[in-house]
Amino acid sequence: MAYTTHAPQLVSMQLERDVALVTIDDPPLNLLSRATKAKLRDMFLALTNRSDIRAVILRGSGTRAFSAGADIREFPQRILEGDAEQVAREGHQLIAAIANCGKPTVALVDGVAYGAGLEVALAADLRFATERASFALPEVTRGVFPGNGGTQLLPRIIGPARALELMFTAKPIDATEAHRIGLVNRVLASDSAQSEALGFAHHLASLPATAISSIRRLVRTAVEEPLVTGLDLEAQLFGEVFRTEAVKEGVNAFREKRSPDFKRTEQPSFP
Structure with a gap:
């Protein structure tokens, strides 16, 4: 066989x-x-x-x-x-x-x-x-x-x-x-x-992809780099995230008392 x-x-x-x-x-x-x-x-x-x-x-x-x-x-x-x-x-x-x-x-x-x-x-x-x-x-x-x-x-x-x-x-x-x-x-x-x-x-x-990507990058920086470097990067990425459509969706959802739909408003961008 x-x-x-x-x-x-x-x-x-x-x-x-x-x-x-x-x-x-x-x-x-x-x-x-x-x-x-x-x-x-x-x-x-x-x-x-x-x-x-x-x-x-x-x-x-x-x-x-x-x-x-x-x-x-x-x-x-x-x-x-x-x-x-x-x-x-x-x-x-x-x-x-x-x-x-x-x-x-x-x-x-x-x-x-x-x-x-x-x-x-x-x-x-x-x-x-x-x-x-x-x-x-x-x-x-x-x-x-x-x-x-x-x-x-x-x-x-x-x-x-x-x-x-x-x-x-x-x-x-x-x-x-x-x-x-x-x-x-x-x-x-x-x-x-x-x-x-x-x-x-x-x-x-379901979470905003750009914000999640930034959090991952910043936490790694917190572990590996001096505090001043991490804070500088945090300010930079905070400014970038605030220019995304996800922030508008999150704020509007809060004001309208509904769940945000980040997938609809944001195309993922992962470095």
Whole structure:
């Protein structure tokens, strides 16, 4: 009897109106091989120019893992070829593509988010976790350290001391602890997590795109630049936003005691 095998899709996307659901699609562990990272990077780069998409959910296929991390089966070849620095830079390209796609992004973590899987989730604006989610950066037990942006992203989110503890101990933490230390924004019931995350993303999609884009840029500036730089940019972008049709719609809706319809008045413009 002949059997047909199908190669994993690695990354897939579906649309729910103006929300894109991007899936790391290599179950059961959704490992981030070099090929998977490249496909995920290219998908987020393509999203940058999609004005019809106003919010993104990043998730893993199945319930066992958001992503269990890098594909360690590739490590011996990396050691042989001596190209680990290039591999790290490719990971940084993926992180940048997610962070700079211009859309508000929510990483929905169901199951494990370990190593590079957690680093990819860190690149999203927000992280929602199911009750069965767990998080870890186990790289030090393999003789290395997080090389896909984790050493830079994690301290910015939870502070340097907690980031060091997670990287030094390499021990997993559950969703409750991740929420306590600020790693995740919300812990959701497993059976309703998808619908709740989608509902939140649709809320984000209903907001004025230029204002949302400005908020994302300003918060990043607040973390990375001196206060005076952030305040100067805030004033500049505040002036730009006030010239958009979305402001007129928001003010008129308030005066008329109705819900604003930003999608009708504003064509998204995502830098």
